[in-house]
Amino acid sequence: MRWEASADLVVVGTGVAGLTAALDAAEAGLRVVVVTKDGVAEGSTRWAQGGVAVVLGDIAGDTVEAHVADTLAAGGGLNDAAAVAEIVTAGPAAVQRLRARGALFDARGPKLDRTREGGHSAFRVVHAGGDATGAEIERALVEAAKALTILTGHVAVDVVKDVSGHVAGLHVLDDHGRPGLLQAPAVLLASGGYGQLYASTTNPATSTGDGVALALRAGAAAADLEFVQFHPTVLYTGPAVGRRPLVTEAVRGEGAVLRDRAGTRFMVGQHPLADLAPRDVVAAAITRRMAETGADCMFLDATELAGFADRFPTVYASCRAAGIDPTRDPIPVTPAAHYACGGVVAGVDGRTAVPGLYAAGEVARTGLHGANRLASNSLLEGLVVGERAVRSVVEDRGLPRSAELVVPAPAVGVAQRGIVQRAMSAFAAIGRDATGLATASDVIESATLLATPLDRTGVEDAALTLIAQAVLAAAGTRRETRGCHVRTDFPERDDVWQKESLVITLDEAGRPAVGTDALAGAA
Ligand SMILES: Cc1cc2nc3c(=O)[nH]c(=O)nc-3n(C[C@H](O)[C@H](O)[C@H](O)COP(=O)(O)OP(=O)(O)OC[C@H]3O[C@@H](n4cnc5c(N)ncnc54)[C@H](O)[C@@H]3O)c2cc1C
Numbered sequence: 352m353r354w355e356a357s358a359d360l361v362v363v364g365t366g367v368a369g370l371t372a373a374l375d376a377a378e379a380g381l382r383v384v385v386v387t388k389d390g391v392a393e394g395s396t397r398w399a400q401g402g403v404a405v406v407l408g409d410i411a412g413d414t415v416e417a418h419v420a421d422t423l424a425a426g427g428g429l430n431d432a433a434a435v436a437e438i439v440t441a442g443p444a445a446v447q448r449l450r451a452r453g454a455l456f457d458a459r460g461p462k463l464d465r466t467r468e469g470g471h472s473a474f475r476v477v478h479a480g481g482d483a484t485g486a487e488i489e490r491a492l493v494e495a496a497k498a499l500t501i502l503t504g505h506v507a508v509d510v511v512k513d514v515s516g517h518v519a520g521l522h523v524l525d526d527h528g529r530p531g532l533l534q535a536p537a538v539l540l541a542s543g544g545y546g547q548l549y550a551s552t553t554n555p556a557t558s559t560g561d562g563v564a565l566a567l568r569a570g571a572a573a574a575d576l577e578f579v580q581f582h583p584t585v586l587y588t589g590p591a592v593g594r595r596p597l598v599t600e601a602v603r604g605e606g607a608v609l610r611d612r613a614g615t616r617f618m619v620g621q622h623p624l625a626d627l628a629p630r631d632v633v634a635a636a637i638t639r640r641m642a643e644t645g646a647d648c649m650f651l652d653a654t655e656l657a658g659f660a661d662r663f664p665t666v667y668a669s670c671r672a673a674g675i676d677p678t679r680d681p682i683p684v685t686p687a688a689h690y691a692c693g694g695v696v697a698g699v700d701g702r703t704a705v706p707g708l709y710a711a712g713e714v715a716r717t718g719l720h721g722a723n724r725l726a727s728n729s730l731l732e733g734l735v736v737g738e739r740a741v742r743s744v745v746e747d748r749g750l751p752r753s754a755e756l757v758v759p760a761p762a763v764g765v766a767q768r769g770i771v772q773r774a775m776s777a778f779a780a781i782g783r784d785a786t787g788l789a790t791a792s793d794v795i796e797s798a799t800l801l802a803t804p805l806d807r808t809g810v811e812d813a814a815l816t817l818i819a820q821a822v823l824a825a826a827g828t829r830r831e832t833r834g835c836h837v838r839t840d841f842p843e844r845d846d847v848w849q850k851e852s853l854v855i856t857l858d859e860a861g862r863p864a865v866g867t868d869a870l871a872g873a874a
Contacts, residue, residue, distance in 0.1 A: 360537045364394060365394065366712060385496075506810055520532050547560075560714075567695075783836070
């Protein structure tokens with residue numbers, strides 16, 4: 352290592368989870384250093400549109416219990432009910448703290464505006480700037496964190512432990528690519544999801560799953576990785592690779608409907624909530640209809656909505672940039688990879704099975720989402736678990752440690768991301784079967800090289816390769832259809848033998864192994 356620095360806590364990531372935690376840590380008197388591999392506002396948070404799902408108690412008929420019930424219904428029986436209740440109940444205070452930190456939500460008078468999204472039984476989603484909620488949250492948190500030490504362009508490579516197994520710091524590449532060690536007894540992963548595993552995604556370039564890979568290599572477990580949520584409606588402008596503009600579900604919440612090219616409303620009769628069914632149902636229905644009709648996309652008809660440009664300025668601008676006027680023309684849409692329901696196994700308190708290693712936000716699997724995330728529950732999770740993780744860090748200070756450090760094992764193999772993305776998009780998106788999953792594994796295996804260049808691309812490609820292997824292993828094991836995991840060869844839910852979460856750990860050769868019994872591993 353060429354350089355060294357130290358802190359009480361190192362936070363990886365400057366999205367909603369990382370910045371919430373960093374601000375709390377500084378308030379608790381911890382010396383906190385935040386690293387982010389890009390600029391401060393380059394994660395998924397700034398792109399969030401719909402809002403934050405929360406029951407503030409001022410909407411007649413809506414209750415915390417109803418929000419919990421909607422979350423469990425969307426999660427397909429795999430949620431951790433206690434985690435759901437804890438996070439949803441903590442929501443109002445977390446949103447209040449965010450507002451105290453400067454986030455401005457849309458309001459008429461003293462009452463915040465609400466919208467509704469798929470799977471929600473009430474209008475309970477608070478939003479900002481119409482459909483620019485994430486941008487406002489990121490702005491407010493970055494502003495509040497101005498006095499903190501935030502190292503931009505710094506890439507987390509591996510968690511460093513001592514011989515007793517406790518976290519001792521983080522191996523990092525600085526903004527000139529020089530390797531160094533940030534010594535700290537606590538590392539919080541808030542590094543977001545892995546939408547970049549697929550060629551077409553709503554996620555930014557930073558969402559390469561580095562945190563899940565780091566945690567697995569450090570000895571932590573990951574779970575529910577096979578549940579990759581595809582957003583039903585991203586703007587379709589022809590075949591493309593990389594981040595695509597989202598058309599928020601709130602557009603359907605406020606009355607828009609899906610139609611096929613012939614103008615038929617195909618969601619009616621598919622689910623009691625029709626166009627507002629949970630995301631997995633709508634994304635699978637769109638995919639089926641596209642296959643049945645041989646079409647490249649379906650259409651979201653928002654032409655009856657009043658004030659579209661004011662209510663959804665971000666979507667309106669994306670449509671206009673693509674030459675579409677959503678007030679007159681139905682919007683062409685397809686599903687795209689959107690959200691990692693699984694991740695590093697952690698409690699609502701952020702603790703993982705590795706002492707001193709914490710996880711919060713999209714990188715974590717707390718049990719809130721189960722097999723399918725309810726819309727707008729993820730910003731909420733980042734706020735709540737980001738805060739709780741810091742309480743755990745404070746409580747855990749003084750755990751026994753050793754001065755002797757262990758050099759982390761290097762990543763096992765790397766395939767180029769284009770190959771990984773093509774294989775995952777072709778064989779492990781919506782609608783998977785045993786043959787396709789095996790083909791994807793073979794393609795990735797045969798393209799995997801042993802050397803990992805020690806730069807940002809190498810770190811990201813190593814993470815994508817490892818997560819692809821893990822997702823394929825879990826998706827192959829789960830021989831049923833549940834939530835966002837759709838198996839065409841096992842189209843029904845099988846509650847007899849597959850209702851448990853599948854847990855991934857690394858075997859001695861550094862390859863993902865699937866089990867079912869390590870969820871208790873989160874402290
Ligand atoms: C288009 C879009 C719309 C969405 N809309 C909503 C919505 O309306 N409501 C809702 O609740 N959720 C929504 N989501 C999901 C939600 O935005 C994310 O789940 C959430 O913002 C994730 O926050 P986070 O703090 O966990 O991670 P992110 O905001 O993704 O931040 C990750 C951070 O980690 C850093 N990082 C990653 N790897 C490394 C590394 N190796 N070294 C250093 N730094 C690293 C990144 O640079 C970044 O700073 C949406 C997501 C997208 C993409």
